[in-house]
Amino acid sequence: MDPGKDATTLIVLFHGFDREQEDLLPLRKLLREQFPAADILPLDLPFALLSTARPADVVARALARIDQAWSDRKASGGPYQHILLVGHSMGALYARKVYAAANGSKPGAPFEPDLAETLAALGAPGIDKERDWARQVDRLVLLAGMNRGWTISHHMSLQRALYMSAGSALGDAMGAFGKPPIVFSARRGAPFITQLRLQWLEMRTGLPHDQPPGRRATRCRTGPPVPGGACVVQLLGTKDDLVPPDDNIDLITGDDFVYLDVPRSGHADVVEVADPEHGAGRARVLLDALTKSEFGDAAVQPVGKAPVTDPTVKDVVFVMHGIRDEGYWTEKIARRIVHMGRERKLPLIATETSSYGYFPMFSFLRPGARQEKVEWLMDRYTEAKAQYPAAAFSYVGHSHGTYLIAKALEDYPAVRFKNVAFAGSVVHRDYGWPELIRQGRVSRVLNFLASADWVVAWFPNALQEVGIQDLGSAGHDGFRLNPEVNTRRAAGGHSAALDEGWWDTIAGFVLTGQYQEPHGVRIVDKADGWVRYPAYAAWAIWILIAVVLLWILRRLLRWRVREWVKTLAVVGYAALVWTVLTRF
Structure with a gap:
């Protein structure tokens, strides 16, 4: 702690990735000059290049440090009246996460269980309710914050893209051994960043938008403090080639942020306020971000458009394809779902049929490649949650599409789906549906089996039997912990349940949660022998x-x-x- 005298303001600093708190010394000097009486708390975060620290540990320790500072100040002369959180790069994300956690868990987007466990181990208060100091947080200032997470894109220089591609490959290898690097927590769609975005949406729900009509935010909210209502100012480096504009500017969960340009600054040097050539300009923008309430024309008006919120939509259905598939059939089933909803005079329905592209077998066998598609799906889910805030979500998945949502439900506690229909499932047969249903995160599940799904019976089944990877044979064997979700078998192979004869059954289930066996299609009770018997020794097929x-x-x-x-x-x-x- 860098104490001020009789401080009524606390400034907490979150440094960036591959940086240390000492790198912010010029920034601390600037803040000391501007806020001579403030306490400045620079956090030493485990953001080294190959750090494998758990995000929950980082957030819990930051909360505990601020708790202690609040307690100490309260005991020595009264609590802080103002708290400012300042974060750079990945540290900006963690500043937002700390603020969201300080406001307490919300039923619609609960926090990760390991965060509560770590806080308990530290002897710190939990996250079941708002912290005493949460409403004293007036402002968050994010310098080159990766609000949507980082991606490797065409915006980067060739050298940067090659460097990050090599780093991603190394990170995937580390993740395969259960030790993903902490920088992966900030990758677009990753559990940490997606959970943060969903929790932020939930926290900001219902807050008044005190902004000029027809424009993005140009001023901070006025009036008494409200839970989750701190002003957020994002500083954008004009030369940032590490984080592309649509990763810096998150129009989904950051639509009410104030955005300011920092001239002649990149992602790393946006915090270098002592630079002899450009430091003065950076310092001026930073101090404006910390002290001003009205920004007027200085506030950047992002070019992109935030999705139009539509509270009249009450159901959203995701329809996701599998491997070796461009997903053209997804739109046909989606149209059938919407048509049936209109016939039954159900509330307005929206569908999501975006494709993650052709996904070949080799990619499917790579855990890192599968995880990238899970993260892609969660990015789409977050956008849909923002666009349809009053909707319940359901899901239809085939093959790898079943894995995507099963993995997401395991890794993202804030994700919820009402009705889930699987066909050609490659999920483990002992998947924990009963616990998800008990938690209220899933309402009903339907698993379509097939009579001759040799793809699942021989390949994911073999990996399941030898305990390699997290794939399985649910499309062939069914789910064992809740067998009532398994249907009789559609006659045919891996895509048998996607035949047009099953479309009304699928649509009816996702809309009502009720299963009605179709007429005019062949249904059997057992898998074909030529598929069933080799499946008992599926590992031998791989060896052969x-x-x-x-x-x-x-x-x-x-x-x-x-x-x-x-x-x-x-x-x-x-x-x-x-x-x-x-x-x-």
Whole structure:
């Protein structure tokens, strides 16, 4: 703590990724000159390059430090009247998370269980209610904050993109061993960033918008403090090539932020207020952000448009495709759902059928690649929650689409779905639906089985049997913990339940939660023998495939032809195998 004299203001500093609190010394000097009586609390965050600290630990320790500062100040002469949170880069996200947690958990977007556990271990108050100091937080100032999370995009320089791509590959490898780097917590769609955005939406729900009509925020709210109502000012570096504009400016959860440009500044040097050439300009904008209430024309008007909020929509249905599939069928089922809703005179329904692109087998077998698609889905979910605040969400998924939502429900406690329908599911057969239903995060589940789904029976099933990865055979074996959700088997293969004869059944279930067996389609009680019996030793199929591939390679290597012909044949064979894995 850098104490002031008889302080009534507390300024808390959150440094950026791969930085230390010492890097903010010039900024601290500037703040001391501007706020001579304030207490300045620079937090030392575990944001080293390869840090694997848990986000919950970082947030809990920051809350505990502020709790202690509040308690100490209250005991020595009265509590703080004003608290300012200032964060740079990834630290800006954690400043927002700390503020959201200080306002207490909300039923619509609960906090992560490990945050409550860590606070309890530290002996700090929990997150079940608002902290005493939460309403004294007047303002958050975010310097180059990655409000939507970071992505690798065309906005970056080639050198930056290559550097971050290599870092992402390393991070995926670390994550495969259960130690993801903390910088992944700020990746777009990741659990931390998505939870924060959903919690922020819930916290800000119902707050008055004291802004000029037809414009983005140009001033801070006035009047007595209200829970979750602190003013947020985001400083944007005009030369930031690390975080593209749509990651800096989050028009979904940051529509009421005030945005200010910082001239001649990039992502890293936006905090370098002592720079001899550009530091004065940066300092001026920062001090304005900390002290002004009216920004007028200085406030940036973002080019993008926030989604139009539509509270008349009462149901939103996500329809998600699987691997080796562009997802064209999703729009057809979505149209059937909307049509049935109109026929039954149900409240207005919206659908989400965005595609995450063609997803080949090799990518499906990589946990990191699957996780990227989960994060993509959660980014879409957050946008839909902002656009349709009064809606309940349901889900139809096929193949890898079933994995996406199952993984999301495990990793994102704030995510909720009403009715969930699976076809060709690659989720583990012991998935914990009963607990999710008990928590109220899912209402009803329907799992369509198929008679000849050899894709699931032989491949994800094999990984399930040997305990590798988190895939499984629910589309073939059904779910075991709540078998009542499994249907009789649609006659056919991996996509049998997507046949047009099943569309009314799917639509009826997601709209009403009731299952009605269709007429005019063939339904059986058992899987076909040619699929069922090999599935008992699915791991042997993988071994057989590997043996055949190695046998072919061995034959090519022992082929008695000219060396250049043999080399060409081996290269062609390798290219064929690679093409099958990455294109099909």
